[in-house]
Amino acid sequence: MRWSIGSILCLAGSASLLAQAPAPATQPSTTPTTKPSGPQSPTIAAPKAGNENAYNGFIRRHEGFLKDKQAALAKGPIQFVLIGDSITDGWRSGGKQVFDAAFGDWNPYNIGIGGDQTQHVLWRIDKGELDGIEPNPKVAMIMIGTNNMRAEAQDIADGVTRIVKKVQEKLPNTKILLLAIFPRAPQAADPLRAKIKAVNQTISALDDAGKTVVYLDIGAKFLAEDGSLPKDIMPDFLHPNAKGYQIWADAVKPTIETMMK
Numbered sequence: 001m002r003w004s005i006g007s008i009l010c011l012a013g014s015a016s017l018l019a020q021a022p023a024p025a026t027q028p029s030t031t032p033t034t035k036p037s038g039p040q041s042p043t044i045a046a047p048k049a050g051n052e053n054a055y056n057g058f059i060r061r062h063e064g065f066l067k068d069k070q071a072a073l074a075k076g077p078i079q080f081v082l083i084g085d086s087i088t089d090g091w092r093s094g095g096k097q098v099f100d101a102a103f104g105d106w107n108p109y110n111i112g113i114g115g116d117q118t119q120h121v122l123w124r125i126d127k128g129e130l131d132g133i134e135p136n137p138k139v140a141m142i143m144i145g146t147n148n149m150r151a152e153a154q155d156i157a158d159g160v161t162r163i164v165k166k167v168q169e170k171l172p173n174t175k176i177l178l179l180a181i182f183p184r185a186p187q188a189a190d191p192l193r194a195k196i197k198a199v200n201q202t203i204s205a206l207d208d209a210g211k212t213v214v215y216l217d218i219g220a221k222f223l224a225e226d227g228s229l230p231k232d233i234m235p236d237f238l239h240p241n242a243k244g245y246q247i248w249a250d251a252v253k254p255t256i257e258t259m260m261k
Contacts, residue, residue: 040117040119041119041151041155041159042117042118042119042145042148042151042155042156042158042159043118043119043122043155043158043159043162044119044122045119045122045123045125045126046119046120046122046123047059047120047123048115048116048120054115058113058115058116058120061113062113062124062127062129065111065124065129066128066129068109068110069109069129069132069133072107072108072109073132073133075107076107077107077135077137078107078108078109078133078137079106079107079108079137079138079139079260080103080106080107080108080109080137080138080139080140080141080256081108081109081110081111081130081133081137081139081140081141081171081174082108082109082110082111082112082140082141083111083112083121083140083141083142083143083144083163083167084111084112084116084121084142084143084144085112085113085114085115085116085117085121085143085144085146085147086112086113086114086115086116086147086239087112087143087146087182087238087239087240088110088111088112088141088143088144089110089112089113089114090112090239090240090245091110091112091245092110094239094240094241094242094245095240095242095244095245095248095249097242098242098245098246098248098249099245099249101249102249102253103249103253103256106138106139106260109133109137111124111129111130115147116144116147117144117145117147117148117159118144118145118148118156118159118160118162118163119159121144121163122159122162122163122166125163125166125167125170126166130167130170130171131170133171135173136171136172136173136174137171137174138174138175138259138260139174139175139176139177139256139259139260140167140171140174140175140176140177141176141177141179141252141256142160142163142164142167142176142177142178142179143178143179143180143181143182144159144160144163144181145157145159145160145181145199145203146181146182146184146196146238149192149195149196153195153198153199153202154202156195156199157198157199157202157203160178160199160203161203161206164176164178164203164206164213168212175210175212175213175214175259176212176213176214177214177216177252177255177256177259178203178206178207178213178214178215178216179215179216179217179218179252180196180200180203180204180215180216180217180218180219181196181199181200181219182196182218182219182222182240183196183219183222183223183229184196184229184234184237184238185229185237186228186229186231186237187227187228187229188223188226188227188228200217200219203215204217210259214255214259216251216252216255218247218248218251218252221247221251222234222240222244222247233247
C-alpha cells in the first residue's frame with residue numbers, strides 16, 4: 001500500500017490531537033476502599049463501622065439519598081432538608097402521614113439514617129448528599145447526637161457543631177434549625193438525661209439570634225409533668241410514634257414557617 005505525504009501528515013495530526021485530548025471524566029466512587037473498624041471520634045467524618053450488613057446497608061442508604069436528591073430536584077426547588085439519625089429517618093414510617101401534611105409542600109429532602117452518629121453524618125455530607133442543591137434550601141433541620149452517648153458530652157457537642165459548620169459550607173444560603181437532642185430513658189433521674197442536657201447546653205450557643213442558626217429545644221413537650229417519658233409518645237423511650245411525630249411537627253412548624261420567609 002502506498003501512502004501519500006498528505007495522508008501521513010493527516011494521521012500524525014490526528015494522533016497528536018488524541019494525545020492532547022483530556023481523558024473523559026469519571027464519577028468518583030463514594031464507597032470506602034476499606035471498612036472502618038475500632039472506635040470512632042464524633043468529630044471525624046467516617047462511614048459506619050460494625051458488621052457487614054450494617055456497613056453495606058449504610059452505603060446503600062447513602063447512595064440512595066444521592067438518587068433521592070436528584071428526584072426531588074426534578075420536581076422543583078428543595079426548600080426543606082432534614083438531617084439526622086433514626087428519629088429523623090422515622091418520618092418515613094411512623095411519622096409519614098404527619099410529615100406529608102406538615103412539610104410536604106416544601107419538597108422536602110430527608111437524609112436521616114437509623115443508628116447514625118455525628119461522624120457518619122459528616123461523612124455523608126462530605127460524600128455529596130448536600131452538593132448541587134440550587135437554589136439552596138430555605139431551611140435545614142438538624143437533630144443528631146443521641147447515638148453518640150458513649151462519648152464525652154463535649155465531644156458530642158463538638159461533633160454537632162462540625163455538622164452545623166459543614167452544612168453552612170455546603171448550603172451557605174440556608175438557615176439552620178438546630179434541635180436539642182430529644183429526651184430519652186423513662187425517668188428524669190436517668191444519667192442519660194444529664195448528659196443530653198449538657199450537650200444541649202453547649203450546642204445552644206450556636207444560635208446567632210436567628211441570623212443563620214436557630215436553636216430550639218422542644219424536649220419538654222414530650223414529657224409528663226413529673227419529667228417521665230410516656231410510652232404512648234415514645235414506646236421504647238427513644239423513638240417517637242405517630243403521636244410523638246405530631247408533637248414534633250406542631251412544635252417546629254411555626255418556627256420553620258418564619259424561617260422560610
